Amino acid sequence: MSRTCPLLTVQPSRGLVDEKFVITVKHLPPKQEVTLYSLHECENGNFWEAFGHYVSDPQGAVSGTDDASVGGTYEGIEPMGLLWSMRPVPGSKPGLRLRKKNVQTPVVVQIFVYMGHLNQGFREQVALACSPVERWYMAPGVQRVDVTDPLVRGTLFLPPGPGPFSAILEIGGAGGGMVEYRSAILASHGFVSMTLEYHSAETVKADIHLLYFEKAFRILQEHPLVASECVALLGLSYGCYISLYMAVHSEVAKPRCCVCIGGSHVKSTKTAFAPPWEFFKQNMSKMHIDKENCVIWKDTLLPISSDLDTKLDVRKIKCPLLLVNGLDDQGLPAAESAEDMHMMMEKAGNSHLLTVLSYPETGHLIEPPYSPHCRASILFLDSSLYMMMLWGGQSKPHADAQEQSWRKILEFLQQHLYYGKDSAPLSRL
Amino acid sequence: MSRIRPLLTVQPCRGLVDEKFQISVKYLPPKQEVTLHSLLQSEDNNYWEAFGYYVSDAKGAVKVAEDASVGGTYEGIEAMGLLWSMRPEPGSKPGLRLRKENVESPVVVQISVYKGHLSQGFRKQVALACSTVERWYMAPGVQRVDVTDPEVRGTLFLPPGPGPFPAVLDIWGGSGGLVEYRSALLASHGFASMTLEYMPYEGRKSDVNMAYFEKAFGFLQEHFLVDSKSVALLGLSFGCNVCLSMAVYSEVVQPKCCVCISGTHLYPVKSSTLSVLKELEKQTHKIHVDEKNRTIMKGILLPVPTDPNLKTEVGKIKCPLLFIIGLDDENWPVAESMEDMQKMMEEAGNSHLLTALSYPGAGHLIEIPYTPHCRTSRYISPQHGKKMTLLWGGRTKPHADAQEHSWGEIIEFLQKHLYSGMDPEPLSRM
Numbered sequence: 001m002s003r004t005c006p007l008l009t010v011q012p013s014r015g016l017v018d019e020k021f022v023i024t025v026k027h028l029p030p031k032q033e034v035t036l037y038s039l040h041e042c043e044n045g046n047f048w049e050a051f052g053h054y055v056s057d058p059q060g061a062v063s064g065t066d067d068a069s070v071g072g073t074y075e076g077i078e079p080m081g082l083l084w085s086m087r088p089v090p091g092s093k094p095g096l097r098l099r100k101k102n103v104q105t106p107v108v109v110q111i112f113v114y115m116g117h118l119n120q121g122f123r124e125q126v127a128l129a130c131s132p133v134e135r136w137y138m139a140p141g142v143q144r145v146d147v148t149d150p151l152v153r154g155t156l157f158l159p160p161g162p163g164p165f166s167a168i169l170e171i172g173g174a175g176g177g178m179v180e181y182r183s184a185i186l187a188s189h190g191f192v193s194m195t196l197e198y199h200s201a202e203t204v205k206a207d208i209h210l211l212y213f214e215k216a217f218r219i220l221q222e223h224p225l226v227a228s229e230c231v232a233l234l235g236l237s238y239g240c241y242i243s244l245y246m247a248v249h250s251e252v253a254k255p256r257c258c259v260c261i262g263g264s265h266v267k268s269t270k271t272a273f274a275p276p277w278e279f280f281k282q283n284m285s286k287m288h289i290d291k292e293n294c295v296i297w298k299d300t301l302l303p304i305s306s307d308l309d310t311k312l313d314v315r316k317i318k319c320p321l322l323l324v325n326g327l328d329d330q331g332l333p334a335a336e337s338a339e340d341m342h343m344m345m346e347k348a349g350n351s352h353l354l355t356v357l358s359y360p361e362t363g364h365l366i367e368p369p370y371s372p373h374c375r376a377s378i379l380f381l382d383s384s385l386y387m388m389m390l391w392g393g394q395s396k397p398h399a400d401a402q403e404q405s406w407r408k409i410l411e412f413l414q415q416h417l418y419y420g421k422d423s424a425p426l427s428r429l
Numbered sequence: 430m431s432r433i434r435p436l437l438t439v440q441p442c443r444g445l446v447d448e449k450f451q452i453s454v455k456y457l458p459p460k461q462e463v464t465l466h467s468l469l470q471s472e473d474n475n476y477w478e479a480f481g482y483y484v485s486d487a488k489g490a491v492k493v494a495e496d497a498s499v500g501g502t503y504e505g506i507e508a509m510g511l512l513w514s515m516r517p518e519p520g521s522k523p524g525l526r527l528r529k530e531n532v533e534s535p536v537v538v539q540i541s542v543y544k545g546h547l548s549q550g551f552r553k554q555v556a557l558a559c560s561t562v563e564r565w566y567m568a569p570g571v572q573r574v575d576v577t578d579p580e581v582r583g584t585l586f587l588p589p590g591p592g593p594f595p596a597v598l599d600i601w602g603g604s605g606g607l608v609e610y611r612s613a614l615l616a617s618h619g620f621a622s623m624t625l626e627y628m629p630y631e632g633r634k635s636d637v638n639m640a641y642f643e644k645a646f647g648f649l650q651e652h653f654l655v656d657s658k659s660v661a662l663l664g665l666s667f668g669c670n671v672c673l674s675m676a677v678y679s680e681v682v683q684p685k686c687c688v689c690i691s692g693t694h695l696y697p698v699k700s701s702t703l704s705v706l707k708e709l710e711k712q713t714h715k716i717h718v719d720e721k722n723r724t725i726m727k728g729i730l731l732p733v734p735t736d737p738n739l740k741t742e743v744g745k746i747k748c749p750l751l752f753i754i755g756l757d758d759e760n761w762p763v764a765e766s767m768e769d770m771q772k773m774m775e776e777a778g779n780s781h782l783l784t785a786l787s788y789p790g791a792g793h794l795i796e797i798p799y800t801p802h803c804r805t806s807r808y809i810s811p812q813h814g815k816k817m818t819l820l821w822g823g824r825t826k827p828h829a830d831a832q833e834h835s836w837g838e839i840i841e842f843l844q845k846h847l848y849s850g851m852d853p854e855p856l857s858r859m
Contacts, residue, residue, distance in 0.1 A: 004595045004656040004848050007619045013568045014443035027848045108569070130590045132570040139442045140537065141561030160539075161559040166433055190436045190558075227433050418433055418456045 006060075008113050008129040016188055017107065017135045017181075018369045018406060020079055023064030025113050025129070028056040035072065036064060037112040037122050038082035043101050046093070048372065050074065050086040053117040062113075071117060074396070082111065083135075083370040084399035090120065095378035095388050098371065103184040104144060106134035135370075137181045139188035144180075152216045153197040155180050157187030158225060166230035166256070166417035167192040167220050171213065173237030173262075174276035175379055176200045182234075185368055189410055191417070194220050198242075199275050201383040208275045213246055217253035230417045234259045234409075237332060237364065238276050241265065241312070245273060248316050257320040257416035259409055262329055262364045264337035265312040266301045280381055294376050294390035298333045304340045314341045315348030322355045322412045324405045326362030330392035334364070357408055359401035363393025369406045373398040435489070437542050437558040445617055446536065446564045446610075447798045447836055449508055452493040454542050454558070457485040464501065464543045465493060466551050467511035472530050476518040477801065479503065479511045482546045491542075500546060503826070511540065512564075512799040513829035519549060524807030524818050527800065532613040533573060535563035564799075566610045568617035573609075581645045582626040584609050585652070586616035592654035595661070595685075595847030596621040598646055602666025602691075603628065605811035611663075614797060618840055620661075620847070623649050627671075627702065628811045638701040642675055646682045659847040663688040663839075666761065666793065670705065673741045674698040676748060686749040686846035688839055691758060691793045693766035694773075695730050697741040706812060708739075723805055723820040727762045733769045743770050744777025751784045751842045753835045755791030759822035763793075786838060791831035792823020798836045802828040 007026045015021055028034060037051040052069030054062045065079040074081035088096045100107055112127040138144070141160030147153065155178060159165055168191050172179045176199045183193035196216050198208055221228040233255040235243030240263020246253050269278050283300035290296055304311065314321075323341065325334035338356045345351040359366075365374050373395045380386045393401075435456045444450055457463060466480040481498030483491045494508040503510035517525045529536060541556035567573070570589025576582065584607060588594055597620045599612045605628030612622035625645050627637045650657045662684040664672035669692020675682045678699055696705050715728035734740065743750075752770070754763035767785060774780040788795070794803050808819040823831075 003593075004659050005590060005592055007844070007848070008590070009619070012441040012444060012448070013617075014563075014565065015441060019441065026844075126591055128591075130570075131568075132589055134443075134569050136443065139561070140563045141539075141559075160561050161434070161437070161541075162555050162557075163434060188442075190438070230433055414436075414455075418436070 005129045006113060008111065008131045010111055010131050010133040013131070014106070014134040014136065016139060017137055017185055017371075021133065022079065023082070023111060025056070025062040026060065028060040028062065028128075030056060030058045030060050032056040032060070032115070033117050034062060034128070035114040035116065035118045036062070036069075036082060037114055037118075037127075038086060039110045039112065039122070040086065040107065042098055046096055047089040048086040048098055049089050049122070050082045051118070051122070052078070052081055072119070080370045080399075080403075083109065084372060084402070085395055086372040095376060097365075097374045097377040099179065100137060100181050103137040103180045106136045109133050109135065137184035137188070142184065142187045144184070147194065147219065149215070149219055152212065152219055153178070154194050154216060154219075155183065156192065156194045156220075156223070157183045158192055159187050159190050163192075163225035164227040165190065165192045165225055166232070166413075167194070167223070167226045168232045168234050168413065169217055169220050169255075170195040171198070171233065171235045171239035171242050172196070173239050174279065176204065176276065182236075182368060191413065192220070192223065192226050199277070201380055204275065204277045204382045206275060208273065210245070210250065210273055213242060214250055214252045217246070217255075230256050232257045232259065232413060232417060235261065235263055237262050238279065239263065242273075244312050244314065244317075247319060247321070248312050248314060255319050257322070257412070258317075259322045259324070259412065261324045261366050261405075261409075262326065262332060262334045264301055264332045264334060265314055265341055266304055266333070266337060267310055267312065268301050277381065290390060292376075293388060295387045296330045296390050298330055302333050302336065304333065304336055311340070313344075315344050315350065317345070317350060317353060320353050320355070320412070320416050322357070322409065324357045324366055324409065325359070326364060326366060326393055326398065326401060327358055327360045328362055328392040328394070329364040330390040331364030355412065357405055359397065359405065361394040361397035362401035363398055364391040365393075366405055367402055369403040370399070371402060373402075434558050435542060437540065437560045439540055439560045439562045442560070443535070443563040443565065445568060446566055446614060446800070450562065451508065452511070452540060454485070454491040455489065457489040457491065457557075459485060459487045459489050461485045461489070461544070462546050463491060463557070464545065464547045465491070465498075465511060466541045466543060466556070467515060468539045468541070468551070469515070469536060471527055475521050475525055477515040477527055478518055478551065479515040480547070480551070481507070481510055501548070509799045509833075512538070513801060513832070514825055515801040524805060526803045526806040528608070529566060529610050532566040532609050535565045538562050538564065566613040566617070571613065571616045573613070576623065576648070578648055580641070581648050583607065583623050583645065584612065585621065585623045585649075586612045587621050587654055588616050588619050592621070593656040594619060594621040594654055595659035595843070596623070596649050596652070596655045597661045597663050597843065598649055599624040600627070600642075600662070600664040600668035600671050602664075602668050603811065604808065611797065620843060621649070621652065621655050636701045636703040639674065639679060639698060642671055643679055643681045646675070646684075659685050661686045661688065661843055661847055663690075664692055665690045665795075666692060669693065670696055670698050670741070671702070673743065673746075676750075677741050677743065677745045684748050686751070686842065687746070688751045688753070688842065690753045690795050690835070691755060691761060691763055692752075693730060693761055693763060694741045694743050694770045695734065695739060695766055719820065722818055724808075724817045725820050726760045727758065731762045731765060733762070733765050740769070740773070742773075744773050744779060746774070746779060746782060749782050749784070749842070749846050751786070751839065753786045753795060753839070754788070755793060755795055755823055755828065755831055756787050756789045757791060757822040757824065757827075758793040759820045760793035784842070786835060788827065788831035788835065790824045790827025792828055793821040794823075795828075795835055796832055798833040799829070800832065802832075
């Protein structure tokens with residue numbers, strides 16, 4: 001071999017999952033067609049990939065940040081396209097969703113540069129160069145702690161430092177289980193964050209009680225590193241209903257502020273507070289199935305009635321509330337619910353507490369930035385029963401929504417958890 | 430009213446040791462005096478620290494990259510001051526030097542913000558906030574390989590990827606041992622880099638001669654992941670004697686380019702290193718020990734000899750040469766010998782190959798950026814086990830600047846000369 005390989009660099013090579021990186025290639029021949037390719041093997045053993053087509057400049061360089069991709073899984077100037085446009089490699093099982101389970105290790109993505117504009121068969125080719133990049137949910141010094149209360153199943157993430165910190169109770173969706181990654185990255189931003197498991201494939205039919213969530217809230221409030229008056233609620237999907245329920249009804253858990261992503265205030269079960277199993281069982285007759293055999297769940301909660309008995313009385317909310325929703329959400333009528341909540345709160349005079357962020361062509365699963373967009377995936381109702389759910393959204397607008405909403409969510413949390421009502425910093429030193 | 434603490438962030442929280450970071454503090458009261466403090470525990474269990482004094486702005490924020498430190502171990506706008514101005518905690522043993530031995534783990538630094546302008550007793554105070562930052566010598570995917578050739582002792586660091594890579598033979602100086610961190614970092618920049626162990630020490634009977642270095646160079650050149658036409662030499666201190674001698678006298682070694690840091694062209698290594706060291710020993714009467722018991726070695730090579738046998742014939746060098754010196758070097762007479770070297774090359778007509786960088790205020794140990802400046806340290810001579818305190822020289826701020834600037838120049842120089850020229854023809858493998 002008489003010629004050295006091109007130099008491919010990714011900076012930072014070890015970043016947090018929500019940090020941008022800069023990919024550059026140097027020492028290519030000038031005006032050379034190349035493909036930038038990313039490959040990730042997830043914890044389930046499935047492979048995910050993305051690629052962009054570039055042409056090197058007269059100096060033989062390609063910049064992922066400044067140059068436009070002219071084809072591939074993303075187009076245009078997209079510094080993070082190799083992450084957010086990832087999809088399962090051809091031949092994978094349908095309905096996959098990429099979610100990190102073990103947050104104490106990084107997501108490792110291999111970045112390659114290939115000669116020519118390729119669309120397939122990457123693994124049979126020899127790349128010109130490659131470089132792995134690590135993406136971390138946990139910043140150095142963040143601690144992961146199992147919650148050892150006999151009644152509450154949760155995981156706590158603590159930032160480094162003497163505290164006290166403000167805190168977030170994260171309540172997930174109907175998929176159940178223990179989902180840690182969002183709390184892990186929130187702790188990397190300086191919040192104590194606890195993610196709660198309130199049902200799983202094994203406990204799916206068991207009732208859920210407000211007391212469970214109030215207990216979790218109190219555990220967080222009373223933690224020695226937490227400033228008890230600065231605890232927020234963050235709900236995802238069905239978890240939004242639970243968070244709003246607490247904000248409206250709980251005498252015990254008084255959140256300082258509340259964030260709801262992709263959720264609804266509509267009551268759709270006979271009892272006001274029901275487990276996701278009941279939520280599905282009692283509404284199944286109203287669901288739609290599309291041409292591709294995917295379940296569209298959102299219509300089961302539509303239309304939204306004006307009857308106050310059919311929804312949570314958000315007029316009673318006393319804390320700032322941020323609603324984040326996708327206008328193409330097929331899982332829940334989040335956008336319609338946000339509109340209805342706004343109307344209710346305006347009439348009651350507390351709409352100054354409400355901020356609504358609605359993103360066009362964005363689906364139900366609004367995740368941390370640069371996570372691949374998931375338009376449809378398998379949802380297990382119990383250990384054997386599952387549905388292929390249509391979540392909605394188009395890759396590029398959904399990716400933009402994830403990036404923008406995450407920034408706004410962090411700003412909202414910092415504003416309300418670090419500042420008092422008069423916008424002066426809370427700390428008294 | 431709440432007791433919420435301020436928020437301290439460092440970005441990136443995991444970086445390479447030569448990458449810059451941004452430290453900022455938010456949610457302080459406005460116009461608050463604070464101290465930013467860094468702390469690390471070295472592998473030999475010593476504590477190193479640095480600190481800077483700041484005042485938060487009207488919004489209660491401090492940004493280290495934009496605000497000036499008004500006191501501490503560094504002053505002014507110094508984004509990386511909390512690293513390069515580190516020194517051992519008060520009460521530490523004298524003569525310490527901070528060098529990472531295990532390069533497969535990161536350097537972990539604790540950054541904290543304290544109320545007020547403090548100059549000591551940090552570990553007894555409660556900080557307002559803190560953050561942990563990792564600094565890595567090895568990028569993800571870089572492989573560390575023990576060189577198990579019976580005739581060559583070293584460690585090879587390989588970048589990730591199919592190669593072939595440009596390569597560097599990394600030769601340290603008189604302290605001896607096997608020092609890995611610079612090669613690890615070079616591999617993180619895309620060079621296959623091999624660091625060599627060669628200095629004789631008590632217990633090692635065999636001497637090392639030119640054939641050893643030629644063997645090492647050949648080993649690197651012939652490695653299946655290395656582009657054999659793109660191998661450079663990099664030397665520090667006595668390692669420069671070796672590099673220059675190889676470049677001039679070896680019939681076998683043809684480096685593509687050569688980098689010399691804190692070296693001289695005096696006392697070539699034509700045959701054995703031991704014989705050169707023995708020659709140097711004849712001059713030990715010229716070593717000066719100052720009033721603080723610090724050994725100043727540079728006299729050993731002064732005045733610059735006129736005997737041509739005592740100088741490497743740099744007029745015969747055929748490859749580009751980057752020569753880096755600190756003008757406050759107390760260990761070797763780098764400035765005087767540089768002058769002599771330039772004259773020799775001008776007379777021979779090859780001075781266009783030479784790029785000379787001299788840094789005022791920099792000492793002998795021109796190391797990786799943002800690593801603490803070492804002005805003196807305890808030194809044990811490899812041959813005799815004699816203990817002394819060596820004065821390396823340099824003042825902290827200019828030395829830190831020299832480390833940062835020179836490293837950038839080194840990487841650029843290596844990239845310029847080791848990557849094949851750009852022709853429009855496609856790469857040979859395609």
